[in-house]
Amino acid sequence: MKNKNILWRGELTTEGSLLRKGLAFLSGGISWLMIFLVLPGLLFIGVSFATRGDHGELIWKFTVENYQRLAGYSLFGWTPDYLLILWRSVEVAFVTTLVSVILAYPLSFFIASRPAKSRYVWLTLIIVPFWTNMVIRTYAWFYLLSPELPLAKLATALGMIPPDTPLYPNAIAVYLGMVSVFLPFVVLPLYSSVERLDWALVEAAQDLYSSKIRVFMQAILPQTAPGLSVGIILTFVPAMGTFVVPDLLGGSKYMLVGNLIQQQFGSSRDWPFGAAVSLGLMVLTMISLQIYNRKGKEIEVL
């Protein structure tokens, strides 16, 4: 039947010729993605089962040692160091996403309540940091956390840090940096949902004497769920793998999985272990998204 004439978008052609043409259009982009994305990914899985040579070279000898090491087993017994780093990364990504969402709601509602003209200016104010390089936005915190300024003075007064030292590197600095870097990723998609909010539903809930929490949970949350979901995924996934923020603001005191991966491809030159950690990160990210999908549905049923 390949040679039967068909009419496709006003053109008289045959199925065979249409198929050939379609494949020709796909070939360039798909081959590129195959060669530089899919194959490297598969190879990466293979490498995670390989061995590191004495000079950092790859030796194709099958082993599960890299995964054992990630789970904490070594010649000297069991240590939770790597698992702790993995867990900490989930924790940081979760808290970052949560705080960003909490801050993003008032901001989105505020922008949506502005007159049309100034709304454009406010949105631009959010888009600019969204597109500003992460390295700059991260190190910019050095200034705010420097010993001469109130934040570090406050921490000194509370006895958290010795006098005349900056408020970094430590966990607080990582959290501050993470939230400020990822906040626009939640605000922009959330705003697009808030802008289209049907206020009649909110008013109906209020007229029926719903509590404020119920108004939010039942009239506002379901309506803004599409934008919120996009924002949560756009924040959580990159936050899990980030390494600029913990590297500059956490240092060796607050390492995340991104730093661990970077070390293996940088100074340690241990590709097999790096690949194993990367796949660990990938699995953790997918599990988290799976849990989110399930919980997300429960919230809708509520």
Add this chain to the structure above:
Amino acid sequence: MRKSHPIIKALALFTVWFLYLPLLGVAVCSVNTAKGGWVWKGFTLDWYFKLLDNEWILNSAWNTLELAVVSTAIATLLGTILAIGISRFPWGRKTNSFLNTMLNIPVVIPDIIMAGSLVVVFGILREVSSIFDMGMIDMIIGHVTFQIAFVALVVRSRLALIGQDVEEAGRDLFASNWYLMRKVMLPLMMPGIVAGAMLAFTLSLDDFVLSFFLSGPDSQTLPLFIYAAVRRGVTPEIHALSTLVVLITVILVVGAERFSKKEIA
């Protein structure tokens, strides 16, 4: 339009300050005469002029631009053709879901994983040819790989908007393949192609992780330069450079918005 509650307004303003205070701090330091530390000593633009004398910085700026322009050009071409291939042919359900997955992987995968896997691949390819030595070519390939998907997604949504009526009308009027492409489809697709290219360009300028993993000794970009300098200790020159980069970002964002507004109107 509804008025927002004072508490909401206060929280919103706090959040905007939270986003900008660090950047404003850097901007203030970039015009401060003090060489180190964060105490205000007086106004100067010297640090900006010094940037022009620094060969390293000029070189990095050039590399950043070269990387962004070349990778955007390749990705826009491949991504546009790919988008046409995806939307203009009657693919079956399975092929469509395969194509969708291919476009979504680079968007959702953590960039550090993509960077790591490319390091391994180039490490192996390097034994075949020295073209793949750490440096500009590796970086361009890495950037194109995530840019293609973004360009294809943007152009595809534009194609969906165009629909098939115009094309059919063109065929009815005996337009040849080439004529139809050049005179009908390309002009209609142009806003999508330009938007996709701008997105790809900004993504390239913004990237740190891929460049960091794949760069060689002669292919340092501005984000890499700033990162290395910050690790050695911040200087007013770096503040000036960063402030310039932020200003360029502002110009690009406002320019892009103007462009998309004009297209909708």
